[in-house]
Amino acid sequence: MSKTENKQVKIVAAIKDGTVIDRIPSDKLFKVASILHIEELSNQITVGNNLESQELGTKGIIKVSDKFFSDKDINKIALIAPNAKLNVIRDYVVVEKKTLKLPSVLEDIVKCGNPNCITNHEPMMTRFHVEDNHTLTLRCQYCERVMSGDEVKIL
Amino acid sequence: MSFLLNCLTNTKHPLSKPITQPAISIQLLSMQKSLVSITDYSKEEMLRILDYAAEFEKNPNQHILDGKVVATLFFEPSTRTRLSFETAVNRLGGRIIGFSDASTSSSSKGETLKDTIKMVSNYADLIVMRHPLEGAARYASEVAKVPVINAGDGSNQHPTQTLLDLYSIRKTQGRLSDLNIYMVGDLKYGRTVHSLLMAMAHFKPTFHFIAPDELKMPNEYKQFCDEQNIPYFEHKELNENINEADILYMTRVQRERFTDLMEYEKVKNVYTLKSKMLENTRDNLRILHPLPRVTEIDYDVDDSEKAYYFDQAQNGLYVRQAVISCSLGLL
Ligand SMILES: [Zn+2]
Numbered sequence: 001m002s003k004t005e006n007k008q009v010k011i012v013a014a015i016k017d018g019t020v021i022d023r024i025p026s027d028k029l030f031k032v033a034s035i036l037h038i039e040e041l042s043n044q045i046t047v048g049n050n051l052e053s054q055e056l057g058t059k060g061i062i063k064v065s066d067k068f069f070s071d072k073d074i075n076k077i078a079l080i081a082p083n084a085k086l087n088v089i090r091d092y093v094v095v096e097k098k099t100l101k102l103p104s105v106l107e108d109i110v111k112c113g114n115p116n117c118i119t120n121h122e123p124m125m126t127r128f129h130v131e132d133n134h135t136l137t138l139r140c141q142y143c144e145r146v147m148s149g150d151e152v153k154i155l
Numbered sequence: 156m157s158f159l160l161n162c163l164t165n166t167k168h169p170l171s172k173p174i175t176q177p178a179i180s181i182q183l184l185s186m187q188k189s190l191v192s193i194t195d196y197s198k199e200e201m202l203r204i205l206d207y208a209a210e211f212e213k214n215p216n217q218h219i220l221d222g223k224v225v226a227t228l229f230f231e232p233s234t235r236t237r238l239s240f241e242t243a244v245n246r247l248g249g250r251i252i253g254f255s256d257a258s259t260s261s262s263s264k265g266e267t268l269k270d271t272i273k274m275v276s277n278y279a280d281l282i283v284m285r286h287p288l289e290g291a292a293r294y295a296s297e298v299a300k301v302p303v304i305n306a307g308d309g310s311n312q313h314p315t316q317t318l319l320d321l322y323s324i325r326k327t328q329g330r331l332s333d334l335n336i337y338m339v340g341d342l343k344y345g346r347t348v349h350s351l352l353m354a355m356a357h358f359k360p361t362f363h364f365i366a367p368d369e370l371k372m373p374n375e376y377k378q379f380c381d382e383q384n385i386p387y388f389e390h391k392e393l394n395e396n397i398n399e400a401d402i403l404y405m406t407r408v409q410r411e412r413f414t415d416l417m418e419y420e421k422v423k424n425v426y427t428l429k430s431k432m433l434e435n436t437r438d439n440l441r442i443l444h445p446l447p448r449v450t451e452i453d454y455d456v457d458d459s460e461k462a463y464y465f466d467q468a469q470n471g472l473y474v475r476q477a478v479i480s481c482s483l484g485l486l
Contacts, residue, residue: 116309118290122268142290143311144192146375 018043018065020087020094021077026050028081029060035076035154036062036069043067076109076154078102079136104130110138111153117143126155188482189296189303193314193350198357205322207477207486208470215473219485220249226279227253228271229306230286235446235468236306236313240283243475252279269298276300281483302482310346315478316445317350319471324355324402326470327441327463331358335399339365340406340426340451342372347445348406352376362387363400367422369413393426398435403428405444405451405464423450430455443467 024032029049038045044065053059068088077084078100088096108125119126119142127141137148190196196204211217225244229237237255244251252275268291275282276299284292285306292305292312307313325331336355338348342364352362352372362380364372364387371389380387390396397403408426413419427450428442444452444464456462480486 114289116287116289118268118286118288118294118308121288122294124269124294140290142293143288143309144290 014092015044015046015063015065015089016092017090018063018067018088019069020089021062022059022085022087023053023056024060024062024081024084025056026058026060029062031080032060032077032084033062035080036073038062038064041067072107072109074098074100075103075106079106079109079152079154082133102130102133102136106130106138109155110147111155112140112143112145113147113151113153114140114143114145117145119143188484189292189299189305190314190478190482191292191296191303191305191308192312193317193354195314201318201321201354201357204318204474204477204481205325207481208318208322208473209326211473211476212470215246215476217246217476218248219480220244220247220483223249223280223483224278225249225251225281225283225479226275227251227255227306228275228282228284228286229253229255230257230268230284230291232256233285233307236285239468239471240304240306240315240475240479243472243479246472247476247479249479253283268295272299272303281479283479304478304482310344312350313346314350315471315475316347317354318478319467319474320347320351320404320443320445321354322470322474323441323443323463323467328401328439331355333359334361334401335363336360336402336404337363337365337397337400338372338404338406339393339428340408341370341412342366342406343370344409344412345406348372348404349376351404353379356380356383356385360385363390363396364388365390365393365396365426367391367408367418367425369418369422370408393428394432395435397432397440398437400436400440403436403440403442405442405448407447407449407451427451427453428456429453430459433459433461436461 021032026049033047041064046063049060050058051061074086079102082100082102084100086098086100087094088098106128110126110128112119112126117140128138129141131137131139131146135148136152137146138152139146227237227240232255241251272282272295279301281302281304282295282299283304283306284295286292286308289309289311292303292308296303305312305314321331328334342348362385366372377387405428408423410419430453440461441463442456442461446464446468
């Protein structure tokens, strides 16, 4: 992280305990915020966007105090912003840096786009196998249809 | 978790003639010995099923299902497929429970598929099911305590159809490898051609796809052919370009697939096989069709020795006998 970036992170205010999701592409920031349902949280939340970034040009950042996201939530972020960085903060110190990595199987994260798929008719979990990380190509375990890119809808 | 398929490793079997056992052990993807998709079977497993089917053809009445109960759950009607499965069970001496139409089943009262399958697996040793929704059989195989055989899940899979197609091809050609397979008609939505393509991919085929633009073979399958180095050719018309064919696999062109009905009227007659088209075709050519046919094959083709579709349907019985026996671990 460059010095300017470091300063900007501070501009967005440090948190004591919680989670910082950094290096979110600017155009993905609100999407990430929405899949995490942070609007439903009563925690203290700081959101910054269009911050200067050497790597990305501009970036977004989300800080949520006293909130530690589950792996399932983290996998959801990986679907939208695979290069974002997630830091777990305890007592103002980064205690864990999580690299977002799309798991090979997505369980109950994505909705099947096939209206005739059993998963859209039964109270059951969806399961998708990641066939290609880069193009985000997923195959439904049940109807066996392939979805990719924008066709992928998060539950 | 993987599971060893008994039928392929067990040395004892009740068939009239001993069948040589494979040296390799075969594994299935599912915890149970279910057959949901044709890709659940390896090449060796498919060949083994075909070998057993050939034994059943020689002697279809084998009482190896004595004391077994097979449930045939048809959440949508399909008389042809149901009769084939039920005949297979009967000729093996098993008993059948089930329903042939969702309106007479508990699912019409709003019961979930899971609950129906859980209930039935308390009673039956094996479930054969057909369902209008894609993925229903996979889900059933996950919640059932007993093996599940998919007899069709929406437009997704119908693996025993594929196995009987393979059986018919091997029986008429004497082999499965290095054949010219021509697929005609609805190659976009036709699940039988997709599954056949995946299954034949093991046997170095050359494919010819004959379809109107609206119903062309999807890119996904053409990419698959490219990856497997399988040559394929696309044609728009059904005419003398079938002269090099070993297998002509006809499918129904369904009216409801067309947004433009004028287009359907035009296409429907272009993809009808007529006996004069067979004049210069190979002697070993055989015409297959998953049936029922509508207008794709003229009735005058029926008398040709190259017409094989009725025998093909009968082969389904032997293949299903083999699949049922193997799923129950009886072979
Ligand atoms: Zn699906």
